[in-house]
Amino acid sequence: MSSETKDRIKRLLVQNVLKNMAETDIRDDSSLIDLGVGLDSVATLKLVVALEEEFQISIDEGEITSEILESVNSIQSFLAGKSEDIY
Amino acid sequence: MNTVPELFISAVNAFSDSEAVIEDARRVTYAGLGRLVNKFSSYLTSLGIGPGDRVLILLPNSIEFVTAFFGVASVGAVSVPVSTAFKKQEIQFYIDHSGATLVLTDGVFAELLKDSASESAAPIRVVKGGSADWHKCEDSASDTAVIDPEDEVIYLYSTGSTGKPKRVARTHKNLIALADNHTRTVGWDENDRVLFTVPISHTYGLGNFISSIKIGAAIVTQGEFNRRKVLEQIEKESVTVFPAVPVMLDALSRTRLEYPGDLSSLKLVISAGAPLPEPTFRSFHSKFGIYPRQLYGSTETGVISINLGGSIEKRFGSVGRPVKNVDVRVLDDKGGEVISGEVGEITVKSPSMTRGYYGLPEETSEVFKNGYYFTGDLGRIDPDGYIYIVGRKKLFINISGNKVDPGEVENVLTSHPLVSEAAVLGMNDEKGNELVKAVLVTEGEVKTGEIIEYCRDRLAGYKVPRIIEFTDELPRSPSGKVLRERLK
Numbered sequence: 001m002s003s004e005t006k007d008r009i010k011r012l013l014v015q016n017v018l019k020n021m022a023e024t025d026i027r028d029d030s031s032l033i034d035l036g037v038g039l040d041s042v043a044t045l046k047l048v049v050a051l052e053e054e055f056q057i058s059i060d061e062g063e064i065t066s067e068i069l070e071s072v073n074s075i076q077s078f079l080a081g082k083s084e085d086i087y
Numbered sequence: 088m089n090t091v092p093e094l095f096i097s098a099v100n101a102f103s104d105s106e107a108v109i110e111d112a113r114r115v116t117y118a119g120l121g122r123l124v125n126k127f128s129s130y131l132t133s134l135g136i137g138p139g140d141r142v143l144i145l146l147p148n149s150i151e152f153v154t155a156f157f158g159v160a161s162v163g164a165v166s167v168p169v170s171t172a173f174k175k176q177e178i179q180f181y182i183d184h185s186g187a188t189l190v191l192t193d194g195v196f197a198e199l200l201k202d203s204a205s206e207s208a209a210p211i212r213v214v215k216g217g218s219a220d221w222h223k224c225e226d227s228a229s230d231t232a233v234i235d236p237e238d239e240v241i242y243l244y245s246t247g248s249t250g251k252p253k254r255v256a257r258t259h260k261n262l263i264a265l266a267d268n269h270t271r272t273v274g275w276d277e278n279d280r281v282l283f284t285v286p287i288s289h290t291y292g293l294g295n296f297i298s299s300i301k302i303g304a305a306i307v308t309q310g311e312f313n314r315r316k317v318l319e320q321i322e323k324e325s326v327t328v329f330p331a332v333p334v335m336l337d338a339l340s341r342t343r344l345e346y347p348g349d350l351s352s353l354k355l356v357i358s359a360g361a362p363l364p365e366p367t368f369r370s371f372h373s374k375f376g377i378y379p380r381q382l383y384g385s386t387e388t389g390v391i392s393i394n395l396g397g398s399i400e401k402r403f404g405s406v407g408r409p410v411k412n413v414d415v416r417v418l419d420d421k422g423g424e425v426i427s428g429e430v431g432e433i434t435v436k437s438p439s440m441t442r443g444y445y446g447l448p449e450e451t452s453e454v455f456k457n458g459y460y461f462t463g464d465l466g467r468i469d470p471d472g473y474i475y476i477v478g479r480k481k482l483f484i485n486i487s488g489n490k491v492d493p494g495e496v497e498n499v500l501t502s503h504p505l506v507s508e509a510a511v512l513g514m515n516d517e518k519g520n521e522l523v524k525a526v527l528v529t530e531g532e533v534k535t536g537e538i539i540e541y542c543r544d545r546l547a548g549y550k551v552p553r554i555i556e557f558t559d560e561l562p563r564s565p566s567g568k569v570l571r572e573r574l575k
Binding site for chain 1: 517522539
């Protein structure tokens with residue numbers, strides 16, 4: 001799995017949800033739920049839109065589960081399943 | 088018509104064969120809704136609910152919400168609708184504060200509230216879903232209770248800065264006026280079909296809801312906002328009106344979802360709850376060919392104004408002109424009316440406004456003066472009567488249309504055993520979105536994650552601080568007031 005993809009995911013997390021943190025503070029397997037990701041639907045929606053624009057894919061927010069938002073790794077796996085260009 | 092039941096019965100009689108509420112695959116006409124409300128009224132009566140009783144409604148937008156609201160009104164009781172985003176502790180507050188003697192909800196929330204402290208005073212009844220049993224009640228064409236138009240029909244809660252939401256009671260007369268003012272201004276009729284993804288439990292959704300019923304429009308309900316579902320619903324149900332908040336419109340305008348469907352039924356998109364950013368206004372129009380129109384209102388007054396005028400391209404930033412029978416004045420600090428175009432505090436006089444806050448005479452007298460409600464919003468009115476909101480005097484945080492009381496969040500934070508002081512404030516991120524920030528003084532080491540989890544268990548998600556900082560001491564004025572500006 002590409003570390004560049006993970007870095008991009010971390011940047012979007014910091015920009016849209018985890019305002020408190022630096023990208024370097026987020027481990028690939030950090031529990032994002034514990035950090036505050038997925039707490040409310042508005043923040044989740046903003047993250048989804050940001051992921052769409054960053055990775056040029058279409059995501060139905062109804063697909064987003066707490067399992068997908070569990071960690072950077074799980075978000076990356078989800079995105080990789082949406083497009084061959086993401087790995 | 089002078090009361091909510093009369094408004095409802097009038098709609099049932101006038102539009103009996105028209106669709107009233109659509110919820111996924113379920114549809115009910117006005118006649119069918121009338122029968123459901125009769126049954127529900129019988130059900131409430133069998134539970135001992137009568138005039139003046141308070142009934143908490145904890146339901147999503149649904150046929151059951153609509154039925155419950157009119158059923159409660161028909162027996163002369165008072166609805167207390169609360170958000171399904173709330174956690175147990177928050178719901179408990181509303182049950183206790185409103186004096187509710189019954190809670191109407193679905194199976195999920197019934198499980199959450201089981202064994203709660205208030206269950207004996209306010210029994211919980213599941214009215215939506217498989218285990219609901221009110222359908223077995225007789226559809227007796229029961230007479231409605233004797234109701235005076237000045238009787239209370241609904242309690243809403245206004246977010247303040249004092250730590251606790253403030254109860255705002257609206258009477259039958261208030262809601263009739265609201266529906267009248269809104270529909271006469273917007274020009275809806277029985278051919279309209281209104282999509283409700285904004286919660287009807289909130290003043291914004293409520294105003295559009297009661298107006299829709301008055302003129303026999305179809306109410307198309309939706310649960311949590313989903314871009315694809317919104318677009319599909321607009322096409323499938325030929326939705327004509329879509330009340331939304333800016334974050335929804337922004338997400339729709341930026342969606343990469345290719346939706347080839349026909350959205351030509353849409354004639355009015357309303358934006359309220361938070362300022363509509365210009366990029367969102369333009370990108371939404373670019374994508375969907377329709378301009379969002381800003382609406383302004385408050386829990387205390389209902390709808391105040393809506394921007395339906397021409398020249399929308401130039402005036403997109405305005406929240407429009409006052410609706411029928413509503414008077415808006417902009418006052419300076421001394422209480423005098425400002426010259427046209429000057430900025431001052433927006434004050435409102437409306438037949439749909441509350442008399443004041445329950446149990447808070449001081450706060451009431453501060454903001455309800457000489458028949459006007461002092462909104463705490465700063466604004467100006469241009470020479471053509473268009474209102475522009477330019478700022479805020481009040482201390483609350485606006486998270487995409489959801490108001491957050493810093494005091495409420497502070498109370499939760501300081502209830503943590505290791506947090507001795509907390510200051511909560513709003514601050515803007517680089518995109519101009521407001522965020523909740525908390526600055527804490529703690530006794531011992533506490534991790535950010537622990538604070539988030541603590542808040543998450545006690546507060547609706549949008550209230551949980553996004554930025555948490557720790558300090559040895561909060562900056563205070565000589566009088567001891569926390570200087571929040573220094574914490575930004």
